[in-house]
Amino acid sequence: MPDSTRRLLRVMDTPALVLGRHLDLLAWNPMAEALLGSPDAHPSDRLNMLLLMFDDTLTGERSCPDWERQALDYIGMMRAAVAADPTHPRATAIVGELSIRSAEFRRLWARHDVRASVSGSKTFRVPEVGDIVLDWDTYPLPGRPGPVMLAFTVEPGSPDADRLQLLASLHATRSARADRRSF
Template identity: 35%
Template structure:
């Protein structure tokens, strides 16, 4: 992955989203050759010289201070995820010639204590993933909830591969198009954090080659955080579920995030989730290999 090129393309994509009115600048008319703001206008809003800003859009992040980052973030009206991504891109561009100093590969497994904790959450589906969106761990109900993702998948099971390459994802996620954008934005953010992760680079290459939609969304340079939200899914056993989720970083396992799902009490989704929990707990609760076969549930040891 080209860190310097990513920095320039990200900045260009953000200023293309802003018009003069949104930026609070006067419009004197005339034909504009580029969408959004010009580089000179961003520099003016950020309080820096246009040459300095142009240098950054050419991928040169050398010597960029926090105050400069704040100025650009303010000028481009970046949200918190975009601001963090800009910081990551500048950091990686500054050390692009020394990749060994920032190389970081998220752990492939969780500690036994964390697995024991999520196993104890028998009524809450739990899904632990790394920045590449590999499924690092689940509890039994979490695996049951996302059974289509696991059934027939090769290791490592990956949410991005499922969403873009598995036809079942379009019926599993009722808001599939929204999920495609979310997946790409999460991977974009991870590229900024872990620019020298070879497995991440391979995943991006695979998805870009095999999915035209992924390539199109990847070119937009959108980023986001995965903290809270709503998942609307059609489970093959219990039907439609509207679930909220919370994402929590695991301090004991750096680079991993735990997603916990729940349904509003008294709703059909709560009843469906409880039914799924009853079906899984009626069998071996220590098993982590959930399978769905037709209308029956079975747990494989």
Template identity: 35%
Template sequence: MNGRDDLRDFLMSRRAKLTPEDVNVSSYGQRARRVPGLRRDEVARLAGVSVDYYARFERGQVPGVSDSILDAVARALRLTDVERQHLGDLVRALGPARSRSPRPKAAAIRPSVQRLLDAMDGTVAAFVCNANMDVVAHNTLGATLFSGWRTAPGQSPNQARFVFLEPAARELFAEWDNSADGIVAILRAHAGRDPHDATLAALIGELSMRSDTFRVLWARHDVGIRYSGVKHFHHPQVGDLTLDTEVIPLPADPGLTLITHCAPAGSPSDDGLRLLASTIGLRSAPVAVRAPGFGPRFPASG
């Protein structure tokens, strides 16, 4: 990972996604366009800066760049909030060392978080990842849902390695392409926040060498994170599962994120999760039902 190259390539990739028509600007003259998307002079006009300034900015010559300039460039390129944050991270990484203090990271999973994972076992597949997508804690159902996790001795499971390097992942994820896009977008965002993370650099190098698909997706410079959604699985033991996914940062544990997969009570996918839990000896919690009115929840009988 190289700071100036990453900034240049990110901005060029965002320019390539836009056309003059997208941003309501007219091109100068009729000369042929040598690159897809917007030219530097068009971005400069939209951002209200000189062409020379924007060219230097794109090359990483950005000492003392202000937030107002970053905002202007972000507006010109129609960046999302996540992309704007990533742009700021890339610029800060090029600044003085004193402005690049390492971000705090949780040293280990707290016992209370593990108790939370265990309390969900049986009906919710859950695990905790760090910023590099290492699985640092999980409940039993979570490990069973991702039964293709493989690790070297002394190594934690890693979601990125699983998705890109294990054939089982392409069978498990019914929409594998979406999962792959999401993993790369998360790692890209982390690389912008902490470009000097040696562990991340080693992971990116490994994936780039071993997966052509990862290498292509990494070159797109897409960033983002999906905090909720629906994932479709095809599990080798229980078949198709449609699960609600929540991605929940843990503020008390910097860098750690709780990820859960579950289904509405009584749905076929909920039945499938309970069946999966039963295959490993887990006893699922009874389905809760609500009495008429505003009364409390009671466990279903039977």
């Protein structure tokens, strides 16, 4: 991924991440980490939106009221990637694993929804600040097949914007403390 994309992510004041064509998390900014948690908590080969959504260890913690709609969006994006290259090893591995271990995935995959690029809204349940409703959009990045940037936005001055700003402040404070402890 180009350094310019990584620099752009760092300066964005909204949660954003970069997904590869098979929904692998390639990069994220501090705001995305504040909202979604640290990607360092997962092995690098598991940093995939579908694998994380259908992770059995997280199933009991699902508190997102629109989880199934979000899963359908990601499945639709994966179907678009599979349509472009049906035998790609990464797609085969992800779809194969989830087809074997998740009845929910099999049910949703069977719908055959295809989405090249999507947008929508998502409610995040964040214990420290409460529910935050964010709009999200995907933006194609250079490359063939190229990754996409997924950016979350909120109406300025709204209660959701206030909660997101509070979350960012809490995350920055925790990060600063962790940096001081590492010396």
